[in-house]
Amino acid sequence: MTVEAYMEACNSYYYATRDPLGARGDFVTAPEISQMFGEMIGAALADSWMRAGSPADAIYAELGPGRGTLASDALRVLRGAWFSGAVHLVETSPVLREAQEEALPGAHWHESIEDLPAKPLLLVANEFLDALPVRQFVDSVERRVLFAAGGLAFDRDGEIVETSPVRDEAVSTIATCLTAMGGVAFFIDYGHERSHPGDTLQAVRGHRFAPVLTSPGEQDLTCHVDFEALGRAAQDAGATVTRLVSQGEWLKRLGIETRARSLEQSNPDKADSVHVALNRLIGTEEMGKLFKVIAIHSPAWPVPLGFQ
Numbered sequence: 001m002t003v004e005a006y007m008e009a010c011n012s013y014y015y016a017t018r019d020p021l022g023a024r025g026d027f028v029t030a031p032e033i034s035q036m037f038g039e040m041i042g043a044a045l046a047d048s049w050m051r052a053g054s055p056a057d058a059i060y061a062e063l064g065p066g067r068g069t070l071a072s073d074a075l076r077v078l079r080g081a082w083f084s085g086a087v088h089l090v091e092t093s094p095v096l097r098e099a100q101e102e103a104l105p106g107a108h109w110h111e112s113i114e115d116l117p118a119k120p121l122l123l124v125a126n127e128f129l130d131a132l133p134v135r136q137f138v139d140s141v142e143r144r145v146l147f148a149a150g151g152l153a154f155d156r157d158g159e160i161v162e163t164s165p166v167r168d169e170a171v172s173t174i175a176t177c178l179t180a181m182g183g184v185a186f187f188i189d190y191g192h193e194r195s196h197p198g199d200t201l202q203a204v205r206g207h208r209f210a211p212v213l214t215s216p217g218e219q220d221l222t223c224h225v226d227f228e229a230l231g232r233a234a235q236d237a238g239a240t241v242t243r244l245v246s247q248g249e250w251l252k253r254l255g256i257e258t259r260a261r262s263l264e265q266s267n268p269d270k271a272d273s274v275h276v277a278l279n280r281l282i283g284t285e286e287m288g289k290l291f292k293v294i295a296i297h298s299p300a301w302p303v304p305l306g307f308q
């Protein structure tokens, strides 16, 4: 099968059968580190929404919301800014949907991005695009996974070029809705600013890298996001694309350090853990530089905070 089909099959099974997040799972994501992450995103969404005239039909939407932690932190801030729109989640995993139902009572769930309602969107996708399947090519020939000598192997090696039609399609669908209806979308992931060759397929299990062809469906498979391709897909659909900013820089511009100080002052016994969490989110040796943020928005909406 193609690498794309392999990644698709492995991740469908993987996410359908477990909650992979947290210390006892396979990996930890930014919203699970601290409430500050979702709060900053909620504040940035609230700011865009208010500057666009607070359209009453706007909805909060999230792609692959994990345990629903980011959404509940962001919505606390949005509700405080008098946003009363509905919550729409795109999630295929029944296990994670259950966790989301607990965190976000009254939300609406969808199997696919195409099923989101045609409304102005306040959309977030954190570590979602990296889980979508990529195609790999060696000398323009698509790379495949074979069953050989009792195990799995790649059919060819060499300089690898990756593309992700599934990812492009996802971004294009969101961008088309933003262009027609208004709204803004934040995509946060690790990846590269410019398209270039390279094999970025990796597997993580129990917080460690693992060989990608062992234990299919039992480990998290991801690829780096090609932000140049993402921007192209969004622009082709008529949306405006911001520049790419590192997660650390973006969160600092949104005021995460001020938020951390206020949390430390109101919970002196938790000051150490707030400080550690802040550093994990913005530190250049931690997630601050590796993870990047890009926004796409309706041409009729303002440039969101932190990208000017």
Ligand code: SAH
Binding pocket: 011, 015, 021, 029, 030, 031, 032, 063, 064, 065, 066, 067, 070, 090, 091, 092, 093, 096, 111, 125, 126, 127, 128, 131, 132
């Ligand atoms: N955003 C969350 C979780 C990231 S893990 C966080 O930051 O904590 C990836 C998420 O995307 C999971 O919720 C997973 O179930 C979901 N997912 C993966 N592939 C998907 C697909 N094709 N369609 C919808 N959701 C998907």
